[in-house]
Amino acid sequence: MNRRALLKGLAVSPFIAYNETGSTKSPFGSMHVAVIGSGAFGCWTALNLVEQGVQVTLIDPWGPGNSRSSSGGESRLIRSVYGANPIYTQWVQRSFELWLKLQKQAGQRIYFPTGLLWMFSGDDELMQESLPVVEKAGYRIDTLPMNHAEKQFPHINFSDVKSVYYEHSAGYLLSRVACQIIEDRVCKLGGRVIREAALPIHQLSGGLDKITLADGASLYADHFVFACGPWLGQLLPDLLQPIIIPTRQDVLFFGLPEHSEYTQSMPSWVNIGDRIFYGMANPENRGFKVADHSAGDVINPTTVDRTVDIASLKRASEFLSHRFPDLDGAPLVESRVCQYENSPDTHLVIDQYPDADNAWVVGGGSGQGFKISPAVGEYVCSRILERVDHEPLFGISRFL
Ligand SMILES: Cc1cc2nc3c(=O)[nH]c(=O)nc-3n(C[C@H](O)[C@H](O)[C@H](O)COP(=O)(O)OP(=O)(O)OC[C@H]3O[C@@H](n4cnc5c(N)ncnc54)[C@H](O)[C@@H]3O)c2cc1C
Structure with a gap:
């Protein structure tokens, strides 16, 4: 089967997710989510989804933590001081748990508790x-x-x-290394990785059934998560060029x-x-x-x-x-x-694309998103699986 046929086939073939011991595990196994961008936000979203048994394809032309990406480089601070709104501190708290869990699973140091x-x-x-x-x-x-x-x-x-x-309780995380570890884990749990760029999209109204990749292939999925950091304005220009x-x-x-x-x-x-x-x-x-x-x-x-x-x-x-x-x-x-990848008010932008209920925008880290990327991924996964309410602070409607 050539790659194009395989990509098309992903949309229709029944998918069974296996956990590390090889047993079937999920009520979401027939759902396929394409995650566009394997920075911190995309990787953690993909990992959360694949852990729920969702079929995941992670797409990035240059790979996790590459030198152009916002998650590239060695280190990112993690701290709980975030002003009066408790949501970020709560997300730091949850993210700490998930970073430490990942560190243990990977058997590799990711967090350095320097204070x-x-x-x-x-x-x-x-x-x-x-x-x-x-x-x-x-x-x-x-x-x-x-x-x-x-x-x-x-x-x-x-x-x-x-x-x-x-x-x-603060310090720094290894950023590039962590993204690579997470992508490896996504693959280990059955996710697929494609090293290719998604092409810009202008028409999303009513939802998407596929995206086109730079090599001309079509990738079909049930949901599309656009987590391409500073490139969001290029990929979804009609909505996001003025926002990211x-x-x-x-x-x-x-x-x-x-x-x-x-x-x-x-x-x-x-x-x-x-x-x-x-x-x-x-x-x-x-x-x-x-x-x-x-x-x-x-x-x-x-x-x-x-x-x-x-x-x-x-x-x-x-x-x-x-x-x-x-x-x-x-x-x-x-x-x-x-x-x-700044949003106008420096808050995250995590929401469904207006009028396209299977397209999701995940970005706007604004210089402080890395530490909370585990909680971001968990939230996006919960939104897609309809387990959590919309958080207005991160909604796109605040800019419309
Ligand atoms: C210098 C610096 C210091 C920072 N310090 C901190 C800090 O101390 N603490 C903290 O919490 N945060 C910090 N941040 C912010 C944090 O690193 C970012 O908010 C976070 O990494 C953003 O991740 P992302 O996944 O949204 O974007 P990215 O990491 O940029 O990921 C986007 C991915 O999309 C891919 N992509 C691009 N175009 C396409 C396409 N067409 N198709 C498919 N894929 C595509 C890219 O290759 C990239 O890998 C810092 C950022 C910088 C730059």
Whole structure:
């Protein structure tokens, strides 16, 4: 059977899902879902579906955590501080469980519990709003008086910092590695992977029966989950071009001192001042990571040249010299240009496509989606299987 016939056949052939021990398992075995994009959102959606016995095809031209994707690179922070609305903290809580479960299943370290130091040079409204929510969820955050902070973190210059907090249950996740692990797991549980691009779609009204791939093949399915991050505006341009805005984000790694005490004593950190810088000491031995959370220029994630910008290097170096004086003059040892996939209000966009009840949009991570991607995948799966209500905060209608 050629590939085109196989793809077409997927829509009609009865599908029986097998768990790892080989027994049949699901009332959803005749449902086929195509997930377009194997970043964090697509991979976790596919994994949740395949675990329910749904037949899943995961489509991505370049693979999970590829260097163009928003889930690429080594590390992503995980923390519970998210402001006054408890939903994100609850999703962090659920995601922690699922990350740790995945780590155990994979037998490979994904989560690094470094703790997270919050430094506010201006007002700390974000923390004040978050504390009741975070404490209710059972997470511990200490307010550090300045003399305690200086004693506990002697390598940090707190001179212009007004308030400091230490979040205990926080750290970073290995992003590219995790996406690859999840895709492998999807395959192990019977899911299929296609390394091909889906072509843009203009007519979705009434629902979809197939999508067309870049090689001309048609892929039929019962549901289509569009989880292609910063490419959502290209794939579904009529609706999403004005809603998902990809912005350039430079990530820099500076050489660490030779003594290991520096790395070992350094928590992950976020510095909120005129700009928001964040980073950690040595994810996957890349060096001292410094990234600027401010949105950069709007870019095309396929064609953008990923050479780091001199102005952002200068800003990061100046910040580094000031805040982490031991690293003054540290050489740049690696750099990367990634992108955020911002929604206008920075909240997630997870919903059915209007007038197409089998097409789903999953994106809008807006620079903070990775950590909660397990809960995102679980929610999308529950929506498709009609087990959970629509969450208005993430609805598309808020933009229409
Ligand atoms: C520098 C940086 C730092 C970040 N820091 C954090 C952090 O500390 N904590 C946190 O929680 N979040 C963080 N984020 C945000 C988080 O990484 C993203 O929100 C999340 O990874 C988005 O995942 P996604 O699956 O939506 O998109 P992506 O990872 O971009 O996945 C989309 C996939 O779609 C594929 N694709 C593209 N076109 C097509 C097509 N036509 N057909 C099929 N597939 C296609 C791509 O190849 C890609 O693999 C950060 C992001 C960046 C860029």
